[in-house]
Amino acid sequence: MKMKKMVLSVMLAGWVVGLKAQSVKKDTIPLLHGAHHIGKRMDADMNRWRGYGLGQFIHWGLYSVLGGDYNGKHYNGAAEWIRSWGELPHSVYDSLYKKFDPKEFDANRWAVMAKQMGAKYVTITTKHHDGFCLWPTKYTSYNISNTPYKKDILKQLVNAYTKAGIDVYLYFSIMDWHNPDWRYDLKSTADTIAFDRFKLFVKNQLEEQLKMYPQIKGFWFDGTWDNSWKKSGAFSDSLNQDLKRIHPGLIIGSRLRADDYGKRHFDSNGRLMGDYEQGWERTIPSDFAATHGNDWECDMTIPENGWGYAKKWMGHWKTPNELIEMLAKCVSLDGNFVLNFGPKADGTFRQKEIDDAKVIGNWMKINNEAIYNCGYVNWLKQDWGYYTQKLKKDNEIYMIVFNVPVSGALRVSSPKNTVIKKAYLLDGHKELSIEKLDGLDTFIHLQKTGQKQPFVIVLETQKGAQSEEDENKHI
Ligand code: H76
Numbered sequence: 421m422k423m424k425k426m427v428l429s430v431m432l433a434g435w436v437v438g439l440k441a442q443s444v445k446k447d448t449i450p451l452l453h454g455a456h457h458i459g460k461r462m463d464a465d466m467n468r469w470r471g472y473g474l475g476q477f478i479h480w481g482l483y484s485v486l487g488g489d490y491n492g493k494h495y496n497g498a499a500e501w502i503r504s505w506g507e508l509p510h511s512v513y514d515s516l517y518k519k520f521d522p523k524e525f526d527a528n529r530w531a532v533m534a535k536q537m538g539a540k541y542v543t544i545t546t547k548h549h550d551g552f553c554l555w556p557t558k559y560t561s562y563n564i565s566n567t568p569y570k571k572d573i574l575k576q577l578v579n580a581y582t583k584a585g586i587d588v589y590l591y592f593s594i595m596d597w598h599n600p601d602w603r604y605d606l607k608s609t610a611d612t613i614a615f616d617r618f619k620l621f622v623k624n625q626l627e628e629q630l631k632m633y634p635q636i637k638g639f640w641f642d643g644t645w646d647n648s649w650k651k652s653g654a655f656s657d658s659l660n661q662d663l664k665r666i667h668p669g670l671i672i673g674s675r676l677r678a679d680d681y682g683k684r685h686f687d688s689n690g691r692l693m694g695d696y697e698q699g700w701e702r703t704i705p706s707d708f709a710a711t712h713g714n715d716w717e718c719d720m721t722i723p724e725n726g727w728g729y730a731k732k733w734m735g736h737w738k739t740p741n742e743l744i745e746m747l748a749k750c751v752s753l754d755g756n757f758v759l760n761f762g763p764k765a766d767g768t769f770r771q772k773e774i775d776d777a778k779v780i781g782n783w784m785k786i787n788n789e790a791i792y793n794c795g796y797v798n799w800l801k802q803d804w805g806y807y808t809q810k811l812k813k814d815n816e817i818y819m820i821v822f823n824v825p826v827s828g829a830l831r832v833s834s835p836k837n838t839v840i841k842k843a844y845l846l847d848g849h850k851e852l853s854i855e856k857l858d859g860l861d862t863f864i865h866l867q868k869t870g871q872k873q874p875f876v877i878v879l880e881t882q883k884g885a886q887s888e889e890d891e892n893k894h895i
Contacts, residue, residue, distance in 0.1 A: 447689040453657040454679045455691030460715055465637065465669035466695060468587070470715060470811060471793035472540035473751050474784065475758035477591075477719055478530075478577075479545050479727040482516040482552045484765040488730035499762070500728030503550050503597060514562075514598060517552060521568040525767025527580035533769070534586055537777040538784030540792070541587040543640045543719075543758065544577055546629065548591075548728070551598025555632065559624050562598055578633045587637045589671070590629055594622060595643025605647040615648055619655050623662070630667050638671030639663065640698075650682035673698030673717070704746060705753055708796055716755045720746060722776060729762040729770070737772065740779035741822075744874055745805075747780075747791065748820040752806035754796040783873065786847045790818035790876045800833040805874070818846070819864070819877040828866040829855075832879070836860065839882045846876035 447454075460466070479500055488499035490508045497505060503513040534542055547553045553563035555574035564573050574590075581588050596602045601618035603611045626639070649656065656677040664670050674694030679687040687693050696715035702725065704718050705711045721727060722743070724735025738746075743759060750757040759780075761773050784791065790808050797807035797817055805822040821830065834840060843852040843864045855863040864877060 447691075449681075449688040451680050451687055451689065453653045453677070454687035454689060455693050458691060461695050463669065465671060466715070467811075469541075469637070469671055469696070469756075470754075470795070472587070472756050473788075473791040473794065474538050474747055474780075475541040475543065475717070475756055476534045476537065476539040476586075477543045477727070477758050477760040479548070479729075479760060479762045480573075481545055481548045481554065481728065482513070482520060482550055483548070483728040484763065485516045485519055486513075487764070488726070488732065494732050496732075496734050498726040498728070499730035500548055500550075500726075510597075513550065517562065517567045519568075520564075520765065522573075522765060522767035525569075525573070525576075527573075527576035528583075530577065530763075531580040531584040531586060533774070533777055534581065535584045537759075537781040538788055538791075539586055539759075541589060541637070541756075541758075542577075542581050543589040543591050544574065545591040545593075546574055547593055547596070547625070549593045549595050549597055549643050551593075551596040551602075553625075555629065557625055557628055559621055559628065560599070574629075574633065578635055582635045588633070588635060589638045589640050590633070590636055591640040591642060592626065592629075593643035594641060594649055594676075595646060603646075603648045606651055611648075615652075619652065619659075623659055626659070626663060627666065630663065634667070636667075637669075638673075638695075639676070640673060641676040644675055644678070644684065647682075650678045650684065653678040653680050653682065671695045675699070700755065704749055705755070707801070708753055708798075711753055711755065713754075717758055718746070718750050718755055719758045719760065721760045722773065727760050727762055729764050733772075740776050740783075741874065743776060744780060744783055745822050748806045748808070748822070748874070751791050751794050752796060752808050752820070787820070787874075787876045789846060790820055794818065799835065802831055802833070804830045815881050815883075817879040817881055819879065820874060821871075821877060822874045824866060824869050824871055826869065828869045829863040830866065830877070832862045832864060833860055834862065834881070837884050840879050841882050842880040844878055846878050852877065 483500040483502055486502055488495050488502060495502055495505060495507055503510065546555055551562055553560060556565040556572050557563050578588050599618060599621060601614040603615045606612050606615055660672060660676055672694055673696050674685040674692055675698040677693045678684050679693065681688050685693065685699050692714055696717055698717065700716055700718040702720060722738050723733035726734060747757040761769060763769050793811050794808040795811050797809045799807050803823055806820045808818045808820065809816065832840065840854055840862050843854050844850060853865045855865060857863060
């Protein structure tokens with residue numbers, strides 16, 4: 421009896437999460453290939469994903485050989501797209517594999533760098549839009565085994581990162597500029613026949629990856645925006661299910677599937693199709709409402725745009741403090757922050773990336789308690805920075821502080837019935853004085869201002885301890 425009651429309440433709790441996450445609206449459009457579940461996935465694999473906080477993205481491939489340059493000229497677009505700009509003959513680009521020989525490549529060194537930065541997961545480009553495969557696939561000869569380097573890059577990376585305790589996800593571009601069966605649209609029977617061959621090729625390659633690298637935790641799909649794929653909703657649905665059948669627990673974001681009507685990310689009824697929202701590329705939701713209560717991930721470049729190695733980086737280069745602030749903001753809004761790295765063709769990283777990883781890692785060493793396994797706090801956002809708390813909630817709230825007011829007094833507006841018992845600096849545990857103001861607000865007083873680094877204050881709170889007299893003030 422007791423057990424039954426428990427099961428029921430767990431189910432109800434799950435249902436409430438679902439309803440809250442995606443507004444209580446009835447499905448009006450019947451769909452065969454829409455979302456298959458409502459609300460968040462609450463299994464162990466997804467809970468682990470939710471707790472990562474910080475990840476690393478790796479863009480490495482033939483574009484790294486050019487670094488955005490061709491014939492002495494630099495092209496300012498994203499370097500990994502250079503093949504598509506008509507600036508060099510495709511035959512030239514498609515022969516670059518003959519020069520791919522990363523003599524300095526050391527997978528363990530990459531994993532150590534990511535570990536030092538504090539990354540809990542990595543997403544690696546196994547095949548970008550150019551179609552070149554970093555693993556020895558048997559489904560096309562356009563792969564690493566036919567380069568002078570020959571060895572399986574992906575295997576080395578999967579092994580090295582896994583050994584370092586970093587979960588591995590595989591980036592896979594559906595759009596494939598090299599495969600003659602790829603189509604942007606399906607306008608004739610011939611197109612459909614070719615694209616059916618292409619779909620089989622994709623399925624084969626993905627099943628091959630699962631077989632060769634069974635340690636991986638998920639896929640990161642890209643290049644799914646063209647009409648050909650939008651018209652392949654039934655296939656993308658069955659592919660998604662196949663992969664998950666082969667590898668239970670697999671995590672796949674919202675960029676793989678299309679529904680019956682070609683809607684992507686969210687189906688025609690507005691339900692998320694995927695384990696997390698995968699559209700936050702180089703942008704961060706402005707507030708919690710913009711996340712729709714979903715799991716989500718932000719993927720960020722250090723320069724303005726451009727993921728693969730570029731000899732010249734365009735636009736503003738984000739500073740480590742800007743990147744750390746983005747990380748804090750993402751976690752405070754229940755998301756993960758994934759920072760991109762574009763290694764050079766020889767297997768080394770540009771100095772700026774090495775330096776940034778180090779600064780972020782040093783900050784994480786002191787402050788990671790406010791990042792890992794943390795998420796959203798439903799308190800009024802303040803100008804000094806961001807709140808986080810452990811996903812398995814306890815009585816601690818973290819304040820990640822970026823802007824210190826000249827007064828040194830940080831305002832906290834806690835909800836009714838929550839009392840702040842104690843405030844202290846995470847680094848060194850020095851206690852800070854608390855001044856209760858009229859109403860619900862409190863000042864946390866810093867003894868010194870002029871901090872050079874973002875820092876974390878821990879608030880110990882207690883629920884239900886507010887006096888009636890206090891409560892009456894807010895009626
Ligand atoms: C557009 C596009 C692609 N998606 C990013 C994650 C990069 O791979 C970029 O080339």
